[in-house]
Amino acid sequence: MMSFDPKKMPHLLSAIVAMVTAVAMWYVVSVRDRLEVQLEVSIDYNGVPPDLVVTDGLISKIHVRLRGPELLLRAISQQTLKQAINLSGIKKGTTVVPLTGDHMGPQLRAFELIDVQPPRLVIKADTYMERSVPVRAEIESPLRSGALTVENVIVSPASVTLRGPEELISRMSHVPLTITLDPNAAGTTVRTSLPLDTPGLVTAVPSRVEVQYTITSGRSVVTRQVRVEVEAQDARHYTVEPETVELLVEVPEALARNSSYLRKLGVIVVPPPLEEGQSRQVEPRIRLPEGMVLLNPSVSPVTISRKK
CATH class of the missing domain: 2.170.120.30 (RNA Polymerase Alpha Subunit; Chain A, domain 2)
Known part of the structure:
Protein backbone atom coordinates (compact mmCIF):
# COMPACT_ATOMS: atom_id res chain seq x y z
CA MET A 1 0.00 0.00 0.00
CA MET A 2 1.43 3.44 -1.12
CA SER A 3 2.12 5.75 1.75
CA PHE A 4 1.33 9.44 1.60
CA ASP A 5 4.19 11.78 2.45
CA PRO A 6 2.85 15.16 3.56
CA LYS A 7 6.31 16.71 2.98
CA LYS A 8 5.88 16.27 -0.79
CA MET A 9 2.53 18.09 -0.81
CA PRO A 10 3.90 21.60 -1.52
CA HIS A 11 5.94 20.35 -4.49
CA LEU A 12 2.91 18.60 -5.95
CA LEU A 13 0.79 21.73 -5.58
CA SER A 14 3.50 23.81 -7.26
CA ALA A 15 3.62 21.41 -10.20
CA ILE A 16 -0.15 21.50 -10.59
CA VAL A 17 -0.21 25.32 -10.45
CA ALA A 18 2.59 25.51 -13.04
CA MET A 19 0.75 23.14 -15.36
CA VAL A 20 -2.53 25.03 -15.02
CA THR A 21 -0.71 28.32 -15.65
CA ALA A 22 1.00 26.89 -18.73
CA VAL A 23 -2.31 25.61 -20.10
CA ALA A 24 -3.96 28.95 -19.42
CA MET A 25 -1.17 30.83 -21.18
CA TRP A 26 -1.33 28.44 -24.14
CA TYR A 27 -5.07 29.01 -24.34
CA VAL A 28 -4.70 32.79 -24.22
CA VAL A 29 -1.90 32.83 -26.77
CA SER A 30 -3.06 30.10 -29.15
CA VAL A 31 -6.83 29.77 -28.87
CA ARG A 32 -8.51 32.81 -27.36
CA ASP A 33 -9.02 36.03 -29.35
CA ARG A 34 -7.75 34.88 -32.75
CA LEU A 35 -7.67 37.68 -35.31
CA GLU A 36 -7.03 38.30 -38.99
CA VAL A 37 -4.75 41.13 -40.09
CA GLN A 38 -3.30 42.34 -43.39
CA LEU A 39 0.36 43.30 -43.33
CA GLU A 40 2.79 44.85 -45.79
CA VAL A 41 6.02 42.89 -46.29
CA SER A 42 9.10 44.30 -48.02
CA ILE A 43 10.81 42.01 -50.52
CA ASP A 44 14.55 41.40 -50.89
CA TYR A 45 15.91 39.31 -53.75
CA ASN A 46 18.95 37.06 -53.89
CA GLY A 47 20.41 34.20 -55.86
CA VAL A 48 20.03 35.66 -59.39
CA PRO A 49 22.25 33.52 -61.68
CA PRO A 50 25.37 35.47 -62.72
CA ASP A 51 24.68 34.90 -66.43
CA LEU A 52 21.19 36.47 -66.25
CA VAL A 53 19.70 39.94 -65.80
CA VAL A 54 16.17 40.38 -64.46
CA THR A 55 14.37 42.74 -66.83
CA ASP A 56 10.85 42.77 -65.38
CA GLY A 57 8.64 41.37 -62.62
CA LEU A 58 10.42 42.52 -59.48
CA ILE A 59 8.19 44.23 -56.92
CA SER A 60 9.23 45.92 -53.70
CA LYS A 61 6.33 44.84 -51.45
CA ILE A 62 3.63 42.23 -51.03
CA HIS A 63 0.52 42.16 -48.82
CA VAL A 64 -0.23 39.12 -46.67
CA ARG A 65 -3.34 38.29 -44.65
CA LEU A 66 -2.64 36.28 -41.51
CA ARG A 67 -4.77 34.61 -38.86
CA GLY A 68 -3.45 33.97 -35.37
CA PRO A 69 -3.50 34.92 -31.69
CA GLU A 70 -4.24 38.55 -31.02
CA LEU A 71 -1.20 39.10 -28.79
CA LEU A 72 1.25 37.74 -31.36
CA LEU A 73 -0.39 39.52 -34.29
CA ARG A 74 -0.33 42.86 -32.51
CA ALA A 75 3.34 42.37 -31.75
CA ILE A 76 4.32 41.42 -35.29
CA SER A 77 2.22 44.16 -36.90
CA GLN A 78 4.43 46.76 -35.25
CA GLN A 79 7.60 45.31 -36.79
CA THR A 80 9.16 46.09 -40.16
CA LEU A 81 8.65 42.83 -42.02
CA LYS A 82 11.03 41.69 -44.73
CA GLN A 83 10.95 38.58 -46.88
CA ALA A 84 13.87 37.20 -48.91
CA ILE A 85 12.97 35.63 -52.26
CA ASN A 86 15.53 33.33 -53.86
CA LEU A 87 15.70 33.62 -57.65
CA SER A 88 18.36 30.99 -58.28
CA GLY A 89 15.84 28.90 -60.23
CA ILE A 90 14.88 31.47 -62.85
CA LYS A 91 15.67 30.91 -66.53
CA LYS A 92 16.06 33.12 -69.58
CA GLY A 93 12.58 34.21 -70.59
CA THR A 94 9.67 34.05 -68.15
CA THR A 95 9.65 32.20 -64.83
CA VAL A 96 6.72 32.05 -62.39
CA VAL A 97 7.78 32.19 -58.73
CA PRO A 98 4.89 31.27 -56.36
CA LEU A 99 4.47 33.16 -53.10
CA THR A 100 3.06 30.56 -50.70
CA GLY A 101 3.48 29.76 -47.04
CA ASP A 102 6.40 27.47 -47.90
CA HIS A 103 8.29 30.49 -49.22
CA MET A 104 7.61 32.70 -46.21
CA GLY A 105 10.25 33.35 -43.57
CA PRO A 106 10.20 32.24 -39.91
CA GLN A 107 8.49 35.47 -38.83
CA LEU A 108 5.31 34.44 -40.64
CA ARG A 109 5.35 30.66 -40.31
CA ALA A 110 3.89 30.86 -36.79
CA PHE A 111 0.61 32.10 -38.31
CA GLU A 112 -2.01 30.74 -40.63
CA LEU A 113 -1.44 32.34 -44.04
CA ILE A 114 -4.83 33.24 -45.52
CA ASP A 115 -3.82 35.19 -48.63
CA VAL A 116 -0.82 36.72 -50.43
CA GLN A 117 -1.16 39.50 -52.98
CA PRO A 118 0.17 39.07 -55.53
CA PRO A 119 0.13 35.27 -55.18
CA ARG A 120 3.06 34.86 -57.59
CA LEU A 121 5.87 36.73 -59.30
CA VAL A 122 6.24 36.64 -63.07
CA ILE A 123 9.96 37.18 -63.54
CA LYS A 124 11.43 38.01 -66.95
CA ALA A 125 15.15 37.58 -67.45
CA ASP A 126 17.65 37.94 -70.28
CA THR A 127 21.23 36.82 -70.80
CA TYR A 128 23.83 39.13 -69.25
CA MET A 129 26.04 40.65 -71.94
CA GLU A 130 29.12 42.88 -72.16
CA ARG A 131 30.06 44.73 -75.34
CA SER A 132 32.50 47.49 -76.29
CA VAL A 133 30.97 50.25 -78.44
CA PRO A 134 32.17 53.70 -79.59
CA VAL A 135 30.92 56.95 -78.09
CA ARG A 136 29.32 59.20 -80.72
CA ALA A 137 29.18 62.93 -80.01
CA GLU A 138 25.94 64.70 -80.97
CA ILE A 139 26.11 68.50 -80.97
CA GLU A 140 23.09 70.52 -79.80
CA SER A 141 22.89 74.30 -79.94
CA PRO A 142 20.27 76.53 -78.29
CA LEU A 143 20.65 78.90 -81.24
CA ARG A 144 19.49 78.51 -84.81
CA SER A 145 21.35 76.12 -87.06
CA GLY A 146 24.72 77.44 -88.16
CA ALA A 147 25.01 80.15 -85.53
CA LEU A 148 27.69 78.18 -83.72
CA THR A 149 30.32 76.11 -85.49
CA VAL A 150 32.36 73.45 -83.73
CA GLU A 151 35.63 71.76 -84.59
CA ASN A 152 38.13 69.34 -83.06
CA VAL A 153 35.67 67.36 -80.93
CA ILE A 154 37.65 64.84 -78.84
CA VAL A 155 35.99 62.26 -76.57
CA SER A 156 38.09 60.26 -74.13
CA PRO A 157 37.78 57.33 -73.93
CA ALA A 158 36.48 56.93 -77.45
CA SER A 159 34.70 53.66 -76.59
CA VAL A 160 33.12 52.19 -73.46
CA THR A 161 31.92 48.81 -72.24
CA LEU A 162 28.18 48.29 -72.02
CA ARG A 163 26.75 45.79 -69.54
CA GLY A 164 23.17 44.59 -69.34
CA PRO A 165 20.48 42.51 -71.10
CA GLU A 166 21.51 40.95 -74.40
CA GLU A 167 18.35 42.13 -76.17
CA LEU A 168 19.13 45.79 -75.48
CA ILE A 169 22.90 45.77 -75.90
CA SER A 170 22.86 43.78 -79.14
CA ARG A 171 20.89 46.64 -80.74
CA MET A 172 23.30 49.37 -79.61
CA SER A 173 26.02 50.09 -82.17
CA HIS A 174 27.19 53.17 -80.20
CA VAL A 175 26.47 55.31 -77.15
CA PRO A 176 25.19 58.81 -77.96
CA LEU A 177 26.82 61.71 -76.11
CA THR A 178 24.84 64.94 -76.28
CA ILE A 179 27.02 68.05 -76.13
CA THR A 180 24.96 71.20 -75.55
CA LEU A 181 26.91 74.24 -76.66
CA ASP A 182 27.19 77.37 -74.55
CA PRO A 183 26.76 80.37 -76.89
CA ASN A 184 28.81 82.48 -74.47
CA ALA A 185 31.79 80.19 -75.03
CA ALA A 186 32.08 81.08 -78.74
CA GLY A 187 35.66 81.41 -79.87
CA THR A 188 37.02 79.25 -77.02
CA THR A 189 38.09 75.67 -76.41
CA VAL A 190 35.85 73.87 -73.91
CA ARG A 191 37.01 70.99 -71.70
CA THR A 192 34.46 69.21 -69.55
CA SER A 193 33.30 65.85 -68.18
CA LEU A 194 29.89 64.56 -69.26
CA PRO A 195 27.77 61.57 -68.15
CA LEU A 196 26.71 58.91 -70.65
CA ASP A 197 22.98 58.40 -71.09
CA THR A 198 22.16 54.69 -71.42
CA PRO A 199 18.82 52.84 -71.48
CA GLY A 200 17.43 51.40 -68.27
CA LEU A 201 19.19 48.21 -67.09
CA VAL A 202 22.24 49.10 -69.22
CA THR A 203 25.35 50.54 -67.57
CA ALA A 204 28.41 52.01 -69.23
CA VAL A 205 31.95 51.56 -67.92
CA PRO A 206 33.15 54.24 -67.46
CA SER A 207 29.90 56.14 -66.91
CA ARG A 208 31.47 59.55 -67.70
CA VAL A 209 33.82 60.69 -70.46
CA GLU A 210 36.12 63.67 -70.94
CA VAL A 211 35.17 66.00 -73.79
CA GLN A 212 37.11 68.72 -75.56
CA TYR A 213 35.90 70.88 -78.45
CA THR A 214 36.43 74.32 -79.96
CA ILE A 215 33.62 76.69 -80.87
CA THR A 216 35.19 78.33 -83.89
CA SER A 217 32.48 80.89 -84.57
CA GLY A 218 33.31 84.24 -83.01
Missing part, protein backbone atom coordinates in the same frame (compact mmCIF):
# COMPACT_ATOMS: atom_id res chain seq x y z
CA ARG A 219 31.31 86.95 -81.29
CA SER A 220 30.46 90.52 -82.23
CA VAL A 221 29.62 93.67 -80.26
CA VAL A 222 26.37 95.39 -81.28
CA THR A 223 24.78 98.66 -80.13
CA ARG A 224 20.97 98.65 -79.97
CA GLN A 225 18.34 101.28 -79.28
CA VAL A 226 15.61 99.37 -77.46
CA ARG A 227 12.12 100.67 -76.74
CA VAL A 228 11.08 100.46 -73.06
CA GLU A 229 8.04 98.22 -72.53
CA VAL A 230 5.57 98.69 -69.65
CA GLU A 231 4.61 95.34 -68.18
CA ALA A 232 1.07 95.82 -66.83
CA GLN A 233 -2.51 95.01 -67.83
CA ASP A 234 -3.27 98.74 -68.21
CA ALA A 235 0.05 99.61 -69.88
CA ARG A 236 -1.60 102.30 -72.04
CA HIS A 237 -2.23 104.38 -68.92
CA TYR A 238 1.52 104.93 -68.41
CA THR A 239 4.28 106.86 -70.14
CA VAL A 240 8.02 106.29 -69.88
CA GLU A 241 10.87 108.78 -70.21
CA PRO A 242 13.14 108.16 -72.03
CA GLU A 243 11.18 105.96 -74.40
CA THR A 244 14.28 104.06 -75.58
CA VAL A 245 17.48 102.85 -73.93
CA GLU A 246 20.81 102.30 -75.65
CA LEU A 247 22.35 98.92 -74.90
CA LEU A 248 25.73 97.47 -75.79
CA VAL A 249 25.58 93.71 -76.23
CA GLU A 250 27.81 90.90 -77.42
CA VAL A 251 26.23 88.29 -79.68
CA PRO A 252 27.33 85.26 -81.72
CA GLU A 253 28.95 86.52 -84.89
CA ALA A 254 26.50 84.71 -87.14
CA LEU A 255 23.57 86.50 -85.47
CA ALA A 256 24.98 90.04 -85.43
CA ARG A 257 22.75 91.08 -88.36
CA ASN A 258 19.82 88.78 -87.63
CA SER A 259 16.91 91.16 -86.95
CA SER A 260 14.54 88.52 -85.52
CA TYR A 261 17.20 87.46 -82.99
CA LEU A 262 18.13 91.03 -82.05
CA ARG A 263 14.45 91.95 -81.53
CA LYS A 264 14.34 89.48 -78.64
CA LEU A 265 16.44 91.95 -76.63
CA GLY A 266 13.99 93.81 -74.40
CA VAL A 267 13.85 96.52 -71.73
CA ILE A 268 10.95 96.13 -69.30
CA VAL A 269 9.61 98.24 -66.45
CA VAL A 270 6.91 97.25 -63.96
CA PRO A 271 4.95 100.29 -62.74
CA PRO A 272 4.85 100.81 -58.97
CA PRO A 273 1.60 101.91 -57.27
CA LEU A 274 0.89 105.41 -58.66
CA GLU A 275 -1.99 107.85 -58.48
CA GLU A 276 -3.03 109.67 -61.64
CA GLY A 277 -0.41 112.30 -62.51
CA GLN A 278 2.27 110.77 -60.27
CA SER A 279 5.73 109.75 -61.49
CA ARG A 280 8.56 107.64 -60.10
CA GLN A 281 11.96 106.43 -61.21
CA VAL A 282 12.35 102.66 -61.57
CA GLU A 283 15.16 100.31 -62.52
CA PRO A 284 14.45 98.64 -65.87
CA ARG A 285 14.82 94.89 -66.32
CA ILE A 286 16.79 93.64 -69.31
CA ARG A 287 15.56 90.59 -71.24
CA LEU A 288 18.41 88.85 -73.09
CA PRO A 289 17.93 86.07 -75.64
CA GLU A 290 20.10 82.95 -75.44
CA GLY A 291 23.73 83.67 -76.33
CA MET A 292 23.57 87.45 -75.82
CA VAL A 293 25.63 89.21 -73.13
CA LEU A 294 24.96 92.73 -71.83
CA LEU A 295 28.12 94.86 -71.85
CA ASN A 296 26.66 98.03 -70.28
CA PRO A 297 28.19 98.43 -66.82
CA SER A 298 24.79 99.71 -65.64
CA VAL A 299 21.45 100.81 -67.04
CA SER A 300 20.12 104.14 -65.81
CA PRO A 301 16.70 104.33 -64.18
CA VAL A 302 13.75 105.53 -66.24
CA THR A 303 10.84 107.67 -65.18
CA ILE A 304 7.38 106.12 -65.38
CA SER A 305 4.28 108.29 -65.06
CA ARG A 306 0.59 107.53 -64.76
CA LYS A 307 -1.60 109.54 -67.11
CA LYS A 308 -4.33 111.78 -65.76
